[in-house]
Amino acid sequence: xxxxxxxxxxxxxxxxxxxxxxxxxHAARTAPATRAADGGGMVMVLDSSGSMxxxxxxxxxxxxxxxxxxxxxxxxxxxxxxxxxRVYGADKTQGCDDTRLVRxxxxxxxxxxxxxxAAVEPKGDTPIGLSLQAAADDLRAHGGSSGGGRTIxxxxxxxxxxxxxxxxxxxxxxxxxxxxxxxxxxxFQVSGRARQQLECVxxxxxxxxxxxxxxxxxxxQLQRAGQLSADGYRLKGERVRGEPARETAPRLTxxxxxxxxxxxxxxxxxxxxxxxSTADFSATVAPQPGAAVDSLDALHTxxxxxxxxxxxxATELFGQREGAAPLASGLSRVPSESGYRGCDKAGRYWFxxxxxAAQGSDGARWPLELTFHVEHPLKKGVTPAQxxxxxxxxxxxxxxxxxxxxxxxxxxxxxxxxxxxQGVWRDRLLPAQTVWYKVPVGWGQQLRYDVQFxxxxxxxxxxxxxxxxxxxVYTPDRVPVxxxxxxxTPRKLYAGKPTSLQMGTVPVAWSNRYESGTHVVPVHRAxxxxxxxxxxxxxxxxxxxxxxxxVLRVAVxxxxxxxxxxxxxxxxxxxxxxxxxxxxxxxxxxxxxxPGPMVAGGSLGxxxxxxxxxxxxxxRARRGPVxxxxxxxxxxxxxxxxxxxPGIPGQERRAQDHQGNAAKGETW
Numbered sequence: 001x002x003x004x005x006x007x008x009x010x011x012x013x014x015x016x017x018x019x020x021x022x023x024x025x026h027a028a029r030t031a032p033a034t035r036a037a038d039g040g041g042m043v044m045v046l047d048s049s050g051s052m053x054x055x056x057x058x059x060x061x062x063x064x065x066x067x068x069x070x071x072x073x074x075x076x077x078x079x080x081x082x083x084x085x086r087v088y089g090a091d092k093t094q095g096c097d098d099t100r101l102v103r104x105x106x107x108x109x110x111x112x113x114x115x116x117x118a119a120v121e122p123k124g125d126t127p128i129g130l131s132l133q134a135a136a137d138d139l140r141a142h143g144g145s146s147g148g149g150r151t152i153x154x155x156x157x158x159x160x161x162x163x164x165x166x167x168x169x170x171x172x173x174x175x176x177x178x179x180x181x182x183x184x185x186x187x188f189q190v191s192g193r194a195r196q197q198l199e200c201v202x203x204x205x206x207x208x209x210x211x212x213x214x215x216x217x218x219x220x221q222l223q224r225a226g227q228l229s230a231d232g233y234r235l236k237g238e239r240v241r242g243e244p245a246r247e248t249a250p251r252l253t254x255x256x257x258x259x260x261x262x263x264x265x266x267x268x269x270x271x272x273x274x275x276x277s278t279a280d281f282s283a284t285v286a287p288q289p290g291a292a293v294d295s296l297d298a299l300h301t302x303x304x305x306x307x308x309x310x311x312x313x314a315t316e317l318f319g320q321r322e323g324a325a326p327l328a329s330g331l332s333r334v335p336s337e338s339g340y341r342g343c344d345k346a347g348r349y350w351f352x353x354x355x356x357a358a359q360g361s362d363g364a365r366w367p368l369e370l371t372f373h374v375e376h377p378l379k380k381g382v383t384p385a386q387x388x389x390x391x392x393x394x395x396x397x398x399x400x401x402x403x404x405x406x407x408x409x410x411x412x413x414x415x416x417x418x419x420x421x422q423g424v425w426r427d428r429l430l431p432a433q434t435v436w437y438k439v440p441v442g443w444g445q446q447l448r449y450d451v452q453f454x455x456x457x458x459x460x461x462x463x464x465x466x467x468x469x470x471x472x473v474y475t476p477d478r479v480p481v482x483x484x485x486x487x488x489t490p491r492k493l494y495a496g497k498p499t500s501l502q503m504g505t506v507p508v509a510w511s512n513r514y515e516s517g518t519h520v521v522p523v524h525r526a527x528x529x530x531x532x533x534x535x536x537x538x539x540x541x542x543x544x545x546x547x548x549x550x551v552l553r554v555a556v557x558x559x560x561x562x563x564x565x566x567x568x569x570x571x572x573x574x575x576x577x578x579x580x581x582x583x584x585x586x587x588x589x590x591x592x593x594x595p596g597p598m599v600a601g602g603s604l605g606x607x608x609x610x611x612x613x614x615x616x617x618x619x620r621a622r623r624g625p626v627x628x629x630x631x632x633x634x635x636x637x638x639x640x641x642x643x644x645x646p647g648i649p650g651q652e653r654r655a656q657d658h659q660g661n662a663a664k665g666e667t668w
Contacts, residue, residue, distance in 0.1 A: 040081075040082060040149040040150060040229075040230070040232060041081070041082030041083065041084070041105045041139055041142050041149075041150055041151070042081070042082070042083050042084070042105075042150070042151040042152075042153055042226065042229045042230070043083075043084040043085070043086055043105060043135040043138045043139055043151075043152050043153070044070060044073070044083070044084070044085050044086070044153045044155065044222075044226075045086045045087075045088070045131050045132065045135050045152060045153065045154045045155065046066060046070065046085065046086070046087045046088075046117065046120065046155050047066075047087075047088065047089065047126065047155055047156040047157055047158070047188075048063065048087040048088060048089045048090035048120050048121070048122045048123070049088065049089030049122055049123070049124055049125055049126045049157075049158065049161070050089065050093070050122055050123060050124060050125075051122070051126075051157050051158050052066065052089075052122035052157055053122040054157075056188075056189065056214070056215055057189075057214065058214070058215060060215070061122075062122075062157055062188060062189070063120065063121070063122045065188070065215035065218055065219075066117075066155060066188065066218065067114075067117050067118055067120070068215070068219060069155075069215070069218045069219040069222045069223075070085070070113065070114070070117045070222070071113075071114045071117070072219040072222065072223050073219075073222045073223055073226040074108070074110040074113045074114060075110065076223045076226060076227055076546070077108055077110075077226055077227065077230055078108070078230055079108065080107040080108055081107070081108045081230045082105050082106060082107060082108070082142055083103070083105065083106075083108045083113065084101065084103050084104050084105035084106070084135075084138050084139075084142075085101075085102050085103040085113060085116055085117060086099060086100065086101045086102065086131060086134060086135050086138060087099070087100055087102055087120050088100075088125075088126065088127050088128070088130075088131045089122060089123060089124040089125055089126055089127070090120050090121060090122065090123060090124070091123065091124070092123060092124045092125075093123050093124050094124055094125060095124055095125060095127075096125055096127045096130065096161075096162035096164075097127065097130065098123075098124050098125060098127060099127055099130055099131040099134050101134070101138055102116045102117075102119075102120070103116045104138065104141070104142075105138055105139060105141070105142035106142070125161045125162060126156070126158055126159065126160050126161040126162065127160065127161075127162045128154070128156060128159075128160040128162075128167040128197075128201070129160055129162065129164070129165035129166055129167040129169070129170045130162065130165060131154075132152060132154070132167060132170045132171060132174065132183065132201070132205075133165065133170055133174075135152045136152065136174050136181065139152070139181070149180060149229065149232035150180055150181045150182075151181070151182050151183075151184060151207075151225075151229035152181070152182070152183045152184070152205070152207075153184050153185075153186070153222070153225050153226060153229070154183065154184070154185045154186065154198070154201065155185075155186045155188060155218070155222065156185070156186075156187065156188065156190070156194070156198060157187075157188045157189055157190060157194075158190065158194045159193055159194040159197045159198075160197065167197060167200075167201050168197065168200040168201055168204050169204075171183050171200070171201040171202075171204035171205035172204035172205075174205060175204055175205045175206045175363070175364055176363060176364070180367075181205070181206065182205060182206045182207040182229075182288040182289075182291070183201055183202060183204075183205025183206065183207045184202060184205075184207040184208055184209075184210065184225040184228075184229075185198040185199070185201050185202040185207065185208075185209050185210070186198075186209075186210045186211075186212050186218065186221050186222055186225065187199075187209065187210070187211055187212060188212045188218050189212070189213060189214070190211075195209075195211070203292055206287075206288045206291045206362055206364045207288065207290070207291070208225070208289075208290040208323065208432065208537060208540075210222075210224065210225060210540060211541070217459070220544070220545075220546050221540065223546045224430050224431060224540055224546050224547075227430055227546070227547075228289055228430050228432060228433060231412055231430070231433065232286075232289075232412060233286035233326055233367070233412050233413040233434075234411075234412045234413055234415050234416050235258050235286060235367050235369050235413075235415070236256060236258070236369070236415040237255070237256035237257040237258040237369055237370065237371075238255060238256070238257050238258070239257070239258055239259070240252065240257040240258070240259055240269070240370070241259060242259050242261075242267025242268055242269050242353065243267065243268050244265070244266060244267070244268070245268060246268050246270070246304070246350050248268075249268035249269055249270040249350055250269060250270065251269075251270045251271070251272070252269050252270065252271050252351070252370070252372050253271075253372075254372050254373055254374050255371075255372060256369070256370065256371050256372075257269075257369070257370040257371075257372075258367065258368065258369055258370070259368040259370065260365040260366060260367055260368055261285065261353060261355045261365065261366055261368045262355065262363075262364075262365045262366075263355060263357035263361060263362070263363055264354075264355065264356065264357050265354070265355055266352060266353070266354040267352070267353045267354070267368070268304075268350050268351075268352055269350065269351045269352075269353075269370065270348060270349070270350055271348075271349050271350070271351060271372060272347070272348055272349075273333065273346060273347070273349050273374075274346045275335060275339070275344055275345060275346040276335055276376075276377045277335070277374050277375055277376050277377065278332055278333065278334050278335065278374070278375040278513060278524075279303075279332060279333040279349075279372070279373070279374055279375075280330070280331075280332045280371075280372070280373040280374075280375065280477035280479075280525075281301065281303065281330060281331055281332070281333075281351045281370070281371065281372055281373075281477075282301075282328060282329070282330035282370070282371045282477055282478035282479060283299060283301050283328065283329050283330070283351075283353045283368060283369070283370055284326060284327070284328040284329075284368070284369040284370075284413070284414065284478065285299055285326065285327050285328075285355065285366045285367070285368055285369075286326050286366065286367045286368075286369065286413065287324035287325075287326075287327075287362060287364070287366045287367075288324065288362070288364070289323065289324065289325065289432040289433065289537070290322070290323030290324060290432040290537040291323060291324040291362040291364070292323070292324070292360065292361050292362045293318045293320075293321065293323065293324045293357075293361050293362060294318070294321060294357070294358035294360070294361050295317065295318060295319050295320055295321055296317060296318075296356070296358060297317070297318045297355075297356055297357050297358055297361050298315050298316060298317045298318070298327075298355075298356040299315070299316045299327045299328070299329045299353070299354075299355060299356070300313070300314070300315045300316075300329065300353070300354040300355075300356060301313065301314050301315075301329040301330070301331055301351070301352065301353055301354075302314075302331075302350075302351075302352040302354075303331060303333050303343075303349055303350070303351060303352075304349065304350040304351075304352050305342065305343060305345075305347070305348070305349045305350070306342070309342065311333050311342075311343035311349070312331045312332065312333060312343075313331070314329050314330065314331045315329065315356075316328065316329040316480065320468065320536070322432075322467065322468065322536045322537045322538050323432055323536075323537035324362060325432070325434050325534055326413060326434055326532070328414075328474065328478050328479075328480060329353075329480075330371075330474075330475070330477055330478045330479030330480070330522065331479065331522075332477070332479070332513065332521070332522065332524075333349065334513045334514070334521070337514060351370070351372065353368065353370070369414075371477065371478055373477055375524075375525065378510065378564065378565070382563075382564070382565045383565060383566045383567070384509070384510040384511045384564050384565060384566060385443070385444065385509055385510060385511065385561070385564060385565060385566045385568065386509065386511060386566070387509050387511035387512045387514065387515050387520070388444075388446075388506050388507035388508075388509040388512060388520075388523075389506060389512065389515045389517055389520045390506060391446070391485075391487055391504065391506055392446075392506075392507070393557055393558075394446040394447075394448040394504050394505070394506070394507070394557050394558075395487060395504075396487055396488060396502055398448045398504070398555065398557065399555075400448065400449070400450055400553040400554075400555050401422060401423050401424050401553050401554065401555060402424065402553075403423075403424055404424070405424040405425055405426035405551050405552075406423065406424065406425055406426065407425075407426050407427075408420065408425040408426065408427055408437075409427060409435075410427050410435025410436050410437050410533065411435065411436040411437070411438075412435075412436065413434075413436055414436065414474075414478060414530060416436070417436035417437055417438040417528075417530055417531075418436070418437045418438065419437070419438045419439070419440070419528070420437050420438070420439050420531075420552075420554055421439075421554075422439075422554055422555055422556050423554060424551065424552070424553050424554075425437075425551070425552045425554065426549065426550070426551050426552075427533075427549075427550050427552070428547035428548065428549055428550065429533065429534075429535040429547060429548050429550055430535070430546070430547055430548075431467070431535055431536065431537050431538070431539035431540035431543070431548070432535070432536070432537035432539075432540070433534070433535055434532050434533065434534040434535075435532070435533050436530060436531065436532050436533075437530070437531040437533075437552070437554075438528040438529070438530050438531070439528065439529050439531065439554060439556060440527070440528050440529075440556075441505070441508055441526060441527070441528075441529045441556055442508065442526050442556075442560025442561065442571050443508055443509070443510075443526045443560060443561040443562070443563060443564055443568065443571070444507055444508065444509070444558050444559060444560060444561040444568075445507060445508060445526075445556050445557060445558040445559070445560050446504065446505050446506060446507040446508065446556070446557050446558055447473060447504055447505045447529050447531075447554075447555075447556055447557075448503075448504035448505075448554075448555045448556075448557055449473075449502075449503055449504065449531060449552055449553060449554045449555065450500060450501065450502050450503075450552070450553045451469070451471045451500070451501045451502075451503070451533055451550060451551070451552055452498065452499070452500045452501075452550065452551040452552075452553075453469045453494055453498065453499040453500075453501075453535070453548060453549070453550050454498065454548055454549030454550065454551075455496070455497055455498045456496045456542075456543045456544065456545055456548050456549070457496070457543070457544040457545065458495070458496040458542050458543060458544060459541070459542065459543070459544050465495055465542070466493045466494065466495050466538070466542075467493075467494050467495070467535070467536035467537070467538035467539040467541075467542055468491055468492065468493060468494055468534075468535075468536040469491065469492055469493075469494040469499050469501060469533075469534070469535055469536070470490060470491035470492075470501070470533070470534040470535075470536075471490055471491070471501050471503050471531065471532060471533050471534070472490060472503070472531075472532045472534075473503050473504065473505055473529060473530065473531055473532075474529065474530040474532070475505075475522045475523055475525065475527075475529060475530075476525055476526075476527030476528055476529065476530075477522065477525065478530065479522035481505055481518070481519045481520075481522050481523060482503045482504065482505070482519070483519075484518065484519065485517075485519050487504075488501075488502045488503050488504060489501055489502050490502075490503055494535070494536065494539060494542075495542060496542050496543055503531070505519070505523050505529065506519065506520050506523050507523075507558060508523055508524070508525070508526050509523070509524065509564070510524055510525075510564035511524070512524040526560075526564075531552070531554075533550060533552070535548055535550075559571075
C-alpha cells in the first residue's frame, strides 16, 4: 500500500517582536525607472466641484493644494508613462454630466499636465460615478492588452452629489469586468459618509483608499499611488489557458507561461515526464497591490498523476489582511534513488494550481505566471557531491559585508529582478510594494543577507500604528525556501522605526533533492537566487515620506565549484565577486518607461503573517508517514475546526508525497 509523507510540521510560538536595527534614511528619488509594459497607464480623476474652493486650513484653497499635488505626481512618474487627467465639476455651477477629459492617456507630458491642472477652477457638482465610467473608457481608448496594470486614481473632498450612477456599484462592475484595472481613492479632508464612500469605491475597484488630512499628506499619498501604478509586476511568458479538468488540460513543454486565475478556481496543465529527470514547477500570482485578502487566502500547487493521485503539493498563505502582494508556490518531481515509486514512472502528469479565497476577498481574476523546467540526470560516471542540509557558516550569526551602501533599484518581479553582487546596497520602497533582486550562487555556495528598514519620520494622526516588513528568498526555480526553519526572522512589525530582517539558504548541492527539509530539497541547482523585499500597505498611514529606505547586506559564502560532482574543482568565476548590477535598469541609465514584451500586473509582493505584537517561530520538521488518503495540506479551521499553522513571507505549508499515493480525502 502506498503511503503519504508530510514534510512539514509548524508550531506557533508567541513572543513580543523586539529586535530592530538602524538603517540610514535618504532623500526620495524623482522620476524613478519603471518596468511597466504595453497596455499600462493611469487616469487621475480630480474633484473640481465647488467645495474645492474652500480653505484647506493652511491659508490656501483645496484646489490649489490639489494642483500642487498633481505636479508632485507628474515629477515622480517615470518618463513616458501613459498618464491622463479627467476633472469633474469644473465647467458648470450645476450638472451631473459635468465631467471632462482634459489630458488624454498618452506618454507623460509633465509640463502639459501641470498647465492643464493649473487651468481648472472649481464650480459645480460631484458626479463621481459617471466620472469613473468615463475614466475606464479613457483607458480603453488608450489601448493595450488586458493585464496592463491600468489605474484610475480618484481624488475627492466629498461624496457623490448625483447619486446615479452609484460610485460603489460602478467600481464593483469595473472591478469584475476588468481584472487588470484598479481604482485607488484619495480622500482630501474627508470624514463620515464621504470617507466611507471613497473606501467602498477603492475596495470594490481592487484598489486602496489613502487618507489625506492636509496638503502635505495629499501630495504624499498621490505620489505613492501613482508610482505604485507605474511599478507593476512584469509578467512574461507564452499565453496558455488552464482547464478545470485533467482531460482537457493544455500540454506544456519546458518554458514560461502566463494565464489568469479567479477566486477558488483550479487550473490543470498537462506535462509528459521521463522516468529519470527532475521536473521543477512554479506558479506566481500577481494581484493588484493592496487588494483585499484574508490571512488564510492561499496559492496551492500540486503535481498529479494517474486518475486521482498526487506526487507533491505545496500551499503558500498570504498570512495577513493588509492587502495582496505577489505570491509564489513551487515544487519538484524528483525521481527516487530506487526508482520504484509511482511518481518515478514515465508518462503523463499534471501541474495543478488552485487559488483559495475567503468571502470578502478580492474577486478579480489575477494574472498567473507559470514556469516548467526539466533537469536531466548527471552524466554517467559523475558522483554528486554530498548533500548540504545545514546552514553552517551561513546561519544567523554569519558575518556580512559592511561599509557605505551603493544605490540600486530593485525589479518588479522575477523577470526583471536586479542582479546584485556581494556587498551593501540601498533602495527605497513604497507601501504595498515588493522589490526583487537576483544573486548568482554557485555549486557549493550559499546565500546570506540582511534587510534593514529605515528610521522614518511618522505622521501624527490616528492612523495605523503598525504595518509589516518582510523578505523571502527563492531558488532559481522560484521555490520559496527561507522560512519555517527557526533560523531567520523573515518578517517583523514596522512602525517607522529601524527594523532588521535576516534570510539565507543552505549550500547548493545536487543531492539536496533527496533530503527531507523543505528549505533544503529545492536548493539543488546553482543559478540566480531571488530576494524579495516587501513593505506592508498600512505603512502608507505611518511614514511621512512617500517611500521608505531599505539597506541590503548581501553575502555569497563558500567557494564556487565548477559543477555538481564530488570531485569538481573551483569555478573560474565566483558568484560572490563577478556579478555586477545589470545595466538594463541601472540608476545611471535615466530609467524611462520602456514598453517591452512583458506585461505589467499587480505590484508586490510576498505573502506575510502579521500578528500584532506576536512573533511566529517555526520548527524544522522531518518527514513522517501518514495513512493513505490523509490530507496533503493544512486543515482549514473554517471547515474542520483545527487551527491552521500561519505562514510567513512566501513560506510553504507543504505536504509532499514521495510515495505517489492517492490524494483522495485530502482536506484543505
